[in-house]
Each structure stands twice: as C-alpha cells, then as structure tokens.
Amino acid sequence: MLELAFKGGKKYWGLIIGLLVLMGIAFGFWLWQLSFGLGITGMSRDVSWGFYIAQFTFLVGVAAGGVMVVLPYYLHDYKAFGRITILGEFLAIAAVIMCLMFIIADLGQPMRAINVIFYPTPGSILFWDMIVLNGYLLLNIIVGWNVLEAERNNIKYPGWVKALAIFSIVWAPLIHTVTAYLYCGLPGRGFWLTAILAPRFLASAFAAGPALLILLSLIIRRVTKFDPGREQIQSLAKIVTYAIIINVFFFLCEVFVVFYSRIPSHMDHIKYLFVGLHGHSALVPWMWTSILFMVTSIILLVIPATRKNEAVLAFACVILFIGTWIDKGMGMISGGFVPNPLHHVVEYVPTIPELIITLGIWATGFFILTILFKIAVTVKEEVSGV
Amino acid sequence: MENSRRSFLKLAGISAIGLGTKPVLDAFASSEAHGEKHGPEIFPNQEALTAKRWAMVIDTRKFESEADLDPIIEACNKIHNVPKFKEKRHEIDWIWVDEFKHVFTDLEHEFVDDRLKHLPFLVLCNHCENPACVRACPTKATFQREDGIVLMDFHRCIGCRFCMAACPYGSRSFNFRDPRPFIKEENKAFPTRMKGVVEKCNFCAERLAVGKMPACVEASNGAIVVGDLHDPDSEVRELLKNNYTIRRKTHLGAGPAIYYIV
Ligand code: SF4
Ligand code: SF4
Numbered sequence: 001m002l003e004l005a006f007k008g009g010k011k012y013w014g015l016i017i018g019l020l021v022l023m024g025i026a027f028g029f030w031l032w033q034l035s036f037g038l039g040i041t042g043m044s045r046d047v048s049w050g051f052y053i054a055q056f057t058f059l060v061g062v063a064a065g066g067v068m069v070v071l072p073y074y075l076h077d078y079k080a081f082g083r084i085t086i087l088g089e090f091l092a093i094a095a096v097i098m099c100l101m102f103i104i105a106d107l108g109q110p111m112r113a114i115n116v117i118f119y120p121t122p123g124s125i126l127f128w129d130m131i132v133l134n135g136y137l138l139l140n141i142i143v144g145w146n147v148l149e150a151e152r153n154n155i156k157y158p159g160w161v162k163a164l165a166i167f168s169i170v171w172a173p174l175i176h177t178v179t180a181y182l183y184c185g186l187p188g189r190g191f192w193l194t195a196i197l198a199p200r201f202l203a204s205a206f207a208a209g210p211a212l213l214i215l216l217s218l219i220i221r222r223v224t225k226f227d228p229g230r231e232q233i234q235s236l237a238k239i240v241t242y243a244i245i246i247n248v249f250f251f252l253c254e255v256f257v258v259f260y261s262r263i264p265s266h267m268d269h270i271k272y273l274f275v276g277l278h279g280h281s282a283l284v285p286w287m288w289t290s291i292l293f294m295v296t297s298i299i300l301l302v303i304p305a306t307r308k309n310e311a312v313l314a315f316a317c318v319i320l321f322i323g324t325w326i327d328k329g330m331g332m333i334s335g336g337f338v339p340n341p342l343h344h345v346v347e348y349v350p351t352i353p354e355l356i357i358t359l360g361i362w363a364t365g366f367f368i369l370t371i372l373f374k375i376a377v378t379v380k381e382e383v384s385g386v
Numbered sequence: 387m388e389n390s391r392r393s394f395l396k397l398a399g400i401s402a403i404g405l406g407t408k409p410v411l412d413a414f415a416s417s418e419a420h421g422e423k424h425g426p427e428i429f430p431n432q433e434a435l436t437a438k439r440w441a442m443v444i445d446t447r448k449f450e451s452e453a454d455l456d457p458i459i460e461a462c463n464k465i466h467n468v469p470k471f472k473e474k475r476h477e478i479d480w481i482w483v484d485e486f487k488h489v490f491t492d493l494e495h496e497f498v499d500d501r502l503k504h505l506p507f508l509v510l511c512n513h514c515e516n517p518a519c520v521r522a523c524p525t526k527a528t529f530q531r532e533d534g535i536v537l538m539d540f541h542r543c544i545g546c547r548f549c550m551a552a553c554p555y556g557s558r559s560f561n562f563r564d565p566r567p568f569i570k571e572e573n574k575a576f577p578t579r580m581k582g583v584v585e586k587c588n589f590c591a592e593r594l595a596v597g598k599m600p601a602c603v604e605a606s607n608g609a610i611v612v613g614d615l616h617d618p619d620s621e622v623r624e625l626l627k628n629n630y631t632i633r634r635k636t637h638l639g640a641g642p643a644i645y646y647i648v
C-alpha cells in the first residue's frame with residue numbers, strides 16, 4: 001500500500017516538501033546539540049527537564065486519545081466509527097514516534113539509549129515507559145495496517161487482528177498511566193506528587209486526542225473525496241466534551257486539596273504557575289490562557305447548538321487543543337521544577353535552537369501522519385469507487 | 387570519548403596498584419601454600435577505610451562565614467575535576483553552600499535565631515538510605531553500595547536525568563556541555579566527565595578505597611567527620627550521642643546520611 005503515498009497532487013507534495021524542509025533544518029540544529037550538548041537548551045540543574053519532555057508527555061496523551069475511536073467500534077460495536085478507526089490508529093503511530101523522538105532529543109547520551117535494554121531495571125518507571133510506548137506503537141502498526149489492507153481487498157480483517165485491536169484498547173490507557181507515574185512517584189516534587197495525576201493525564205488525553213481527530217477529519221473532508229462522516233464527528237465531539245469537563249474537574253480537585261491543606265511544598269508550584277512566585281511569573285499569562293481556552297471550549301461543546309455547528313466545533317477543538325497543550329506542554333513539566341528542591345525560583349525558558357528542534361519533531365510527526373492518512377484516504381476512495 | 391576512556395584507564399590503573407598488588411601476591415602465596423590451583427581472587431585493599439553504613443556529621447558551630455567553607459569546597463572541586471562555568475545554567479555542584487531556609491526548608495521559620503539565619507550551610511548528596519535517584523535510574527548507572535554510598539557510573543549513564551527529577555535534595559548536576567575546557571587544573575588521578583552525563587558527590591569513594599579520608603573532611607579542620615553509623619564506638623556515633631543533630635527533609639523517608647550539628 002505504501003506506493004499510494006507517492007501519488008498525489010500539487011498540494012500534497014507542497015505539504016510534504018514543506019515538512020521535509022522543516023525536518024532538515026531541525027536536524028541540523030539537532031546535530032549541533034549532539035556536538036555541543038544539551039547546553040544549547042534553556043535547561044539547567046534546577047529545571048532539568050524542559051520543552052522536550054513536556055512535548056513527549058503531551059503527545060503520549062494524543063497517542064492514547066486515538067483509542068477513543070477504536071474503543072466504541074470494537075467494544076460497543078458502534079459501527080459508525082468503523083470508517084475512521086484507522087485515523088485513530090494512524091494518529092497514534094505518528095504521536096508515539098514523536099514521543100520517542102522527543103525522548104532521544106532529550107537524552108544527554110542518545111547513543112547509549114540501548115543501555116535501558118542492556119541493563120533492564122524494572123524498578124525504574126522509565127524502563128516500563130519504554131516497553132508500553134514501543135508496544136503501543138507496534139500494536140497500532142500491525143492492527144492499522146492489516147485492517148486497511150483487508151478493507152482494500154474487500155475482505156474482513158482476520159480474527160487475530162480484532163484480538164490485537166482489543167488488546168491495544170487496554171494498552172492505550174497504560175501508556176499514559178505509566179507516563180504519569182514517571183512524575184507522580186517522585187518524593188519532594190509536590191506539584192506531581194498526587195494520585196490524581198494519572199487520571200488527569202488520561203482525561204486531558206481523551207480530550208486532546210479526539211479533538212485533533214475531529215480537526216483532521218474536517219480537513220480530510222475538505223481536501224479529499226472521503227468524508228469521515230457527520231455522525232462520526234458529532235460522536236467524537238461528545239467524547240471530547242465529557243473528557244475536557246472531567247479534566248478541568250480533576251484540576252479543580254487538585255486545587256482544592258492543595259489550597260485547603262495549605263501545604264507550601266504543594267501550593268508553591270501552582271502559585272508560581274498562576275500568580276507568580278517571588279516576582280517570577282513567566283508562565284502566568286500562558287496558564288490563564290490555557291484555563292480560558294479550556295473553559296470556553298467546554299461552553300461551546302456543552303451547548304448542542306454550537307457543538308452541532310461544525311465551524312464552531314472546529315474553533316472549540318482548536319482552542320481546546322491549544323489549552324491542553326499549554327497545560328501539559330508548558331506548565332506541567334517546568335511547573336514541577338519551580339521552585340526547586342531548595343526552594344529557589346529558577347525559571348526556565350526554552351531557547352531558539354530548542355524550539356526549532358521541537359518544531360522539527362512535530363514536523364516529522366505530521367510528515368508521518370500525512371503519509372499514513374494519504375494512504376488510508378486513498379484506500380477509502382478506492383473502495384467507495386469515487 | 388577518547389579522553390574519558392583514557393582517564394578511566396588511568397583511574398583503573400591506579401586502583402589496580404592500590405587494590406591489586408598486594409592481594410595478587412597474597413593469592414599466589416596462598417595457592418602455593420595449599421598446593422591447589424584456583425583462579426584469580428580479588429581482595430580488598432587492606433588499607434581501605436570501610437564501614438557497614440557510612441555517615442557524615444557536619445558541626446556547623448565550627449563555621450562562621452563562607453570563608454571557612456570555601457577551602458572545603460575547593461578541595462572537593464579540585465580533586466574531582468569539577469568544572470567552573472560562566473553560564474549559571476550549566477553549573478555543576480558537588481558540594482556547595484546555601485542558607486538555612488533553603489537547606490532546611492521544613493524547619494525554617496520567621497524567628498529562627500540570628501546565627502542560623504546568616505550561617506552558610508554545606509549541602510551535598512545525602513547518600514540516602516532509600517535513594518530516590520537509584521530507584522529512578524533506568525540503567526543502574528546510579529547505584530547504592532552495600533555501605534550506603536550512592537555512586538555513578540559515568541560510562542553507563544544515558545543522560546535521561548530521571549535521577550535529577552527524583553532527588554528531593556537537588557544534589558545532582560548534569561554536564562550540559564563538555565566540562566574539560568572548564569577545569570582549572572586537571573587531577574589526572576580522577577576521571578573527567580564527558581558531556582551528557584549526570585554527576586554528584588561520591589563520598590570520596592576513590593579515597594576511602596586507598597585509606598584516605600574524604601577531601602572535605604581533610605580540609606575542614608575537624609568540623610566534618612565521617613564514620614560508620616552501625617559501629618557504636620565510631621566517632622560519628624559519639625558525636626550523634628552527645629549533640630543534637632538535624633537532617634534535611636526527614637519527613638520524606640529518604641534517610642539522609644548527612645547529619646548537621648547546629
Ligand atoms: S541526596 Fe539525592 S542524589 Fe544523593 S542519594 Fe539522596 S536522592 Fe540520590
Ligand atoms: S541520567 Fe544517568 S544516572 Fe541519571 S537516571 Fe538517567 S541513566 Fe541513570
């Protein structure tokens with residue numbers, strides 16, 4: 001099926017080349033980072049994880065969120081989603097690959113990454129994260145590819161593929177749970193040290209992932225002859241609505257516990273993010289934007305009239321995606337490091353090379369996504385004979 | 387890479403002299419005596435300082451100002467090839483100073499007495515009993531010895547910095563760039579590090595192995611003492627018995643092995 005990726009119009013090739021250029025530039029900066037070290041980023045011994053790990057965290061969510069189209073189809077026999085499960089699976093593939101790239105970009109000695117396998121350490125959550133992420137990637141490649149191949153040949157996919165699909169549904173929440181466990185089991189980092197972290201991660205994942213799928217579906221309808229379907233988009237929108245409400249609710253639970261108990265080591269991080277601490281407030285406008293975007297999207301999604309209007313729905317999904325991205329991709333990681341264990345406020349701001357490398361990895365993800373979606377959509381167009 | 391390999395070999399060579407020579411002879415001697423053949427055996431250096439559980443007591447009453455602490459920090463930095471960067475972001479610290487309110491975040495209060503308020507405190511890795519850094523490390527590059535010392539294998543570390551997020555004391559540093567050009571005077575007997583790996587205080591394990599006290603202890607004029615926590619007659623136990631001591635963030639249960647007399 002891969003040959004389908006090589007037949008496309010001008011716009012398709014324009015996009016592909018544009019993404020390749022971005023990837024090339026970022027690759028150059030990554031080579032620089034390799035030779036100089038991570039010192040070209042804004043990280044320090046106080047904020048020792050930055051933008052890369054934050055993007056990784058957010059994208060694990062997007063990957064897990066893809067399951068929200070797969071689950072209703074396989075477990076609840078919700079036929080309508082049969083048309084678009086492949087989009088969820090392919091989105092998951094692209095997202096997990098981005099996650100792995102962000103991890104590699106963040107390693108000080110990427111050539112030694114394989115040490116995680118040479119010296120397996122089951123006590124380390126990172127070891128398990130490696131297993132669940134690679135496992136999820138493999139599952140989605142196998143299931144996605146076989147289902148699409150079967151569709152192309154006009155046959156039903158074999159039973160073992162369905163078994164694997166169900167397995168991948170169970171696996172999806174695991175990837176984000178384990179990713180949350182990276183953070184929430186660490187003593188002395190009050191911001192992360194909360195049992196709500198994994199549920200919160202999942203809720204925001206099941207909002208952001210499907211929201212992106214809605215947007216992608218709308219784009220596909222516009223630029224190809226394949227229509228993912230109005231009903232499908234509306235069903236996804238309802239999933240997004242519940243998930244984003246639960247996400248905000250979980251956040252408020254955390255805020256209550258932290259501010260009613262008034263334990264400083266837990267309070268100070270949230271204070272830093274939302275009102276600033278000891279005169280440092282780089283993230284304050286961002287965090288409030290995030291809240292504003294999430295709340296606005298809830299309003300637009302809850303009201304049936306606005307949700308059913310696809311233009312408004314698209315707008316709601318865009319701000320929801322940005323809102324959850326700021327929350328996780330900016331606040332969640334540096335927020336945990338500021339103030340530091342000795343209670344100094346050392347702020348973190350990503351540097352230009354760091355941002356370019358980040359952008360390059362996103363571009364790689366979208367490159368993979370474009371190719372996979374192109375293949376999927378072409379197959380869909382073929383079988384429906386348009 | 388080249389460089390670090392060489393320094394590592396150098397260190398290995400030195401430890402071989404320290405640890406090896408005599409035991410090898412012993413091994414020969416014993417095999418001759420018993421008239422049976424057996425493979426090479428490794429004996430610890432007889433001079434090595436050992437303990438069941440190492441601990442450190444810092445008598446802060448013997449310090450007045452940073453000037454008293456600078457030589458101690460300098461001694462450590464020099465012996466361990468700790469680089470000095472201009473850029474704050476790239477900073478590497480093994481042992482450094484901070485104020486009471488930052489070192490003892492949970493003991494600090496508004497009316498803490500004047501002496502403590504202005505006294506600089508030494509901070510370093512606590513060689514925790516339950517080290518979160520060891521738990522987090524995905525490659526065992528950070529590990530705990532039986533005697534409690536928490537060490538790093540610079541050659542195995544992948545630079546994921548999970549250990550830095552895990553350490554509740556901010557004891558770890560990362561080589562954000564090649565440190566070698568920033569080492570004032572290289573000590574050939576200790577390896578320099580390469581970019582992309584984590585490092586921290588090693589309790590002078592390399593000195594204990596050849597019968598020397600840690601560098602900070604030597605430079606402290608008796609204000610810092612290390613010894614065996616499990617030996618009731620050790621000097622640290624003596625100090626702990628007769629003085630009120632505090633440790634950092636004990637509520638976390640990490641079990642820090644650095645005690646402060648205040
Ligand atoms: S102080 Fe930090 S680095 Fe040292 S042993 Fe404890 S957790 Fe590990
Ligand atoms: S940075 Fe090195 S020592 Fe620290 S957790 Fe990663 S591999 Fe282990």
